[in-house]
Amino acid sequence: MQTTHPHFTFALDVADKIIKLAAVLLGGVWTYWNYQKGRTYEQKLELDIVGTVFTRGNLYCDIKLTVKNIGNTQHVVEHEDTSCELSIVREDLSEEIIRVFDIFTEDDTLEPGEAMADTLCWSVPETAERIVWMKVTLLVVSDGVQWSRTDLVRTAVNP
Amino acid sequence: MVVHFKNTSIVSGKPVNKEKLAELKRRRLEQQAEDAKNPDKPKFILRRVS
Known part of the structure; x- marks a missing residue:
């Protein structure tokens, strides 16, 4: 019957433990x-x-704004600072804020995966031919952090 | 003429810009005061859809 050298068995055992420990540590680091x-x-x-921006005599704009919590923590929207800003940019590139809307006023808590939406309709009190772009800026403030997104829409009156 | 637009983004949060927020708040208060002075003027429509 062949016997294994005692030192070799011991070394194999130590190597096995070291490899297992390293694998656990590496897995932990990777996960973290x-x-x-x-x-x-x-x-x-x-x-x-x-x-949508459209003309029916005047220039009209309707916007649906949605904010969705895609993280795993709850958001509490701060109404006082959350808004939607609607601006126009004229052909001479001058910009004017038309209206700042209060939004998401009926609810303030966003659970993980939850979304809330508001729709705005507005008529721009200016000759549509002079307006080249409309700028929509959505600003959401939650727990001292602000999230913003701006969309620039070229009106087809001035293609 | 109808122009449709759509912009969906996952954005990173940033520390609040206090100056910008104060400016927006001032403007909203001005709007409210102006609306109160002109009650017959058509108001914007704000409709919650979900």
């Missing part, structure tokens, strides 16, 4: 790195601006 990079439990929002 992914957790940090994925910002799993930090605030994450998806902002959506959808709308």
Whole structure:
């Protein structure tokens, strides 16, 4: 019967334990790195601006604003600072804010995966031919952090 | 003429710009005062859809 050298068995056992320990440590580091990079439990929002600009005598704009919590933490929207700013840019590139809207006023808490939306309709009190772009800026403030998205829409009156 | 637009983005949060927020707040208060002075003027429509 062949016997294994006692030192060789011991070395194999030590190597096995070292490899297992290294694998556990590496797995832990990898998981922690992914957790940090994925910002799993930090605030994450998806902002959506959808709308239409059209003429019917005057220039009209309707916008649907949606904010969705795609993180795993709750958001509390601060109404006082959350708004939608509607601006026009004229052919001489001068810009004017037409209106600042209060939005998402009926609810303030966004649970993970939850979304809230508001729709705005507005008529621009200016000759449509002079307006080249409309600028829509959505600003959401939650827990001292601001999230903003701007969309620039070229009006077809001035293609 | 009809122009449709759509913009969906996942954006990163930033520390609040206090100056900008103060400017927006001042403008909203001005609008409210102006609306109060002209009650017959058509108001914007704000409709919650979901």
